[in-house]
Amino acid sequence: MDTKLHGQRDGSSIRKRKVVFYLSKLPSDTYQHSALGIGYLAAYIKREVPDIEILITKEKEEVLAANPDILAVSSISITIHDAVDLATKMKSQSPSTTTILGGYHITHLPHSLPSSFDIGVVGEGEQTLAELLNSKELAEIKGICYHQNGQVVITEQRPLIKDLDTLPHPIRISYGYVGIVGLFTSRGCPYSCYYCSSSAFWRHAFRTHSAQYVVDEIQAIIKEFNPHTIHILDDLFLIDKKRLTELHDLIIQANIHKKVAFRAFVRANLVDEPTIKMLKEMNFVLVRFGAETGSEQLLAQLKGGSVKVQDGQNVIDLCYKYHLPSAASFMFGTPGETKEDLEQTYDFIKRNRHKNFSIDGFYFIMPYPGTQLWEYAKSKGKVTEDMDFLKMNILIGTPQFKWSNVIYLNESLDFEEFKQIVTRFQHDFVDNKTEKLINLLSKSTYLRRIIGYGVKLKRAIRR
Numbered sequence: 393m394d395t396k397l398h399g400q401r402d403g404s405s406i407r408k409r410k411v412v413f414y415l416s417k418l419p420s421d422t423y424q425h426s427a428l429g430i431g432y433l434a435a436y437i438k439r440e441v442p443d444i445e446i447l448i449t450k451e452k453e454e455v456l457a458a459n460p461d462i463l464a465v466s467s468i469s470i471t472i473h474d475a476v477d478l479a480t481k482m483k484s485q486s487p488s489t490t491t492i493l494g495g496y497h498i499t500h501l502p503h504s505l506p507s508s509f510d511i512g513v514v515g516e517g518e519q520t521l522a523e524l525l526n527s528k529e530l531a532e533i534k535g536i537c538y539h540q541n542g543q544v545v546i547t548e549q550r551p552l553i554k555d556l557d558t559l560p561h562p563i564r565i566s567y568g569y570v571g572i573v574g575l576f577t578s579r580g581c582p583y584s585c586y587y588c589s590s591s592a593f594w595r596h597a598f599r600t601h602s603a604q605y606v607v608d609e610i611q612a613i614i615k616e617f618n619p620h621t622i623h624i625l626d627d628l629f630l631i632d633k634k635r636l637t638e639l640h641d642l643i644i645q646a647n648i649h650k651k652v653a654f655r656a657f658v659r660a661n662l663v664d665e666p667t668i669k670m671l672k673e674m675n676f677v678l679v680r681f682g683a684e685t686g687s688e689q690l691l692a693q694l695k696g697g698s699v700k701v702q703d704g705q706n707v708i709d710l711c712y713k714y715h716l717p718s719a720a721s722f723m724f725g726t727p728g729e730t731k732e733d734l735e736q737t738y739d740f741i742k743r744n745r746h747k748n749f750s751i752d753g754f755y756f757i758m759p760y761p762g763t764q765l766w767e768y769a770k771s772k773g774k775v776t777e778d779m780d781f782l783k784m785n786i787l788i789g790t791p792q793f794k795w796s797n798v799i800y801l802n803e804s805l806d807f808e809e810f811k812q813i814v815t816r817f818q819h820d821f822v823d824n825k826t827e828k829l830i831n832l833l834s835k836s837t838y839l840r841r842i843i844g845y846g847v848k849l850k851r852a853i854r855r
């Protein structure tokens with residue numbers, strides 16, 4: 393492998409190596425604001441690796457124009473085509489640039505390392521990337537895959553970072569910044585939902601930053617971006633109630649709740665009244681969760697029996713009681729799903745519509761690599777490692793949506809009938825004008841406040 397990893401492009405003078413980070417995207421991607429994975433990597437190597445120059449960009453033209461020594465690309469499964477496209481262009485322009493691929497896709501399918509990439513990073517990337525840049529022999533580096541004699545070699549698994557507080561705050565890229573900033577307070581999740589590739593990615597381990605670290609990072613975010621909302625993106629934010637209480641107390645003490653609002657994803661079985669009360673006091677303005685279905689039996693299949701439909705109901709009711717908007721996503725097409733299951737989901741949504749509750753998205757269950765569902769779909773011949781992963785980019789109601797791309801895995805319900813039912817959900821709960829307004833209102837605290845003031849003003853004028 394002709395590589396610029398060790399900075400010997402001209403063989404003599406020591407000069408800074410240029411590392412360019414790129415988050416691969418979909419053809420019509422609007423989801424570019426977060427990119428925290430890259431932000432963590434960039435911050436870490438900035439601290440740990442001498443003589444490097446870092447560029448983070450979402451534009452391929454900028455990557456190519458920069459002509460980097462090292463191209464570091466992050467990709468999930470549905471964006472792998474874009475990652476390969478860039479690496480191919482990079483290699484044809486500059487064969488000596490070292491191309492490195494990281495993220496969910498390569499972690500779950502390391503044997504599939506595309507030929508345009510020299511190295512794949514499997515799993516958590518900070519220490520691995522630093523070792524790669526600090527000139528170790530590839531065979532000695534844990535947690536990578538690379539090409540050798542026409543084969544893909546996979547090295548020993550790298551242990552997870554023990555103390556997350558040793559990580560620097562990620563470099564936050566402001567592109568697409570819309571007043572909401574993402575934040576991680578933990579990594580991983582011990583559960584094993586049928587469709588989820590995240591808990592397996594983090595090896596079912598759960599690690600947290602300390603409450604003090606989180607508060608320091610929040611203060612830094614406010615100073616740098618002054619956002620109206622911080623979105624906590626953790627898989628399992630609520631599991632450690634002791635830490636949540638500490639975080640709550642620190643946020644109130646520092647008056648942070650008066651400066652910024654929060655939203656987070658929760659797991660319904662971990663929510664109780666004291667928790668919602670604390671979230672309200674911390675100025676949470678939206679609680680999001682994956683309700684997935686209104687059918688008990690299907691939910692047990694999806695979440696391994698650890699969540700009940702009543703848990704989701706409980707989240708909605710408690711949030712309603714504390715004037716806290718809630719939103720949930722739902723999932724269609726699970727193997728075994730019947731018409732009756734879908735009816736139960738429909739009823740669940742209908743009976744909660746007046747409770748300041750909105751739809752976060754209707755999704756088709758997708759067999760992403762790394763999930764139990766992927767194994768099932770593979771056994772049915774519906775997916776392969778070299779398939780067109782763009783087909784997994786399916787979000788109902790978007791312009792790119794095509795029924796022909798749906799990977800339908802459910803033998804219990806005819807596809808045509810399924811289509812009709814799902815279309816009814818979309819029509820009744822999303823496309824409908826009143827529903828659109830309800831959805832918008834329950835998601836926007838500001839809109840609700842403005843309307844609230846409007847109503848008060850009208851009443852005052854009348855009096």
Ligand code: B12
Nearest residue numbers: 423426427429464465466468469494495513516517589590
């Ligand atoms: C925030 C988030 C989003 C945000 C922002 C996404 C973005 N592109 O930044 C939003 C809401 C927009 C989103 C949308 C989607 N998401 Co999303 N998302 C997440 C979430 C919760 C966090 C991602 C993150 O920042 N992680 C934290 C950082 C630290 O981890 P990381 O990015 O993986 O990076 C680390 C390692 O992977 C590695 N690494 C990563 N890249 C690289 C590159 C190099 C060179 C190296 C060395 C290392 C390396 O090192 C990093 C540091 O340790 C994850 C679940 C999770 N907890 O990770 C799902 C997840 C990534 N999303 C997923 C999916 C499916 C989607 C959607 C397709 C959903 C949909 N149907 O619309 C879309 C696709 C959007 C897109 N175009 O990318 C799946 C991916 C599954 C898969 N196997 O591919 C995940 C895993 C959720 C899940 N439970 O399965 N998502």
Ligand code: SF4
Nearest residue numbers: 581583585588591627
């Ligand atoms: S879906 Fe959420 S709760 Fe389930 S395994 Fe994945 S991260 Fe954990």
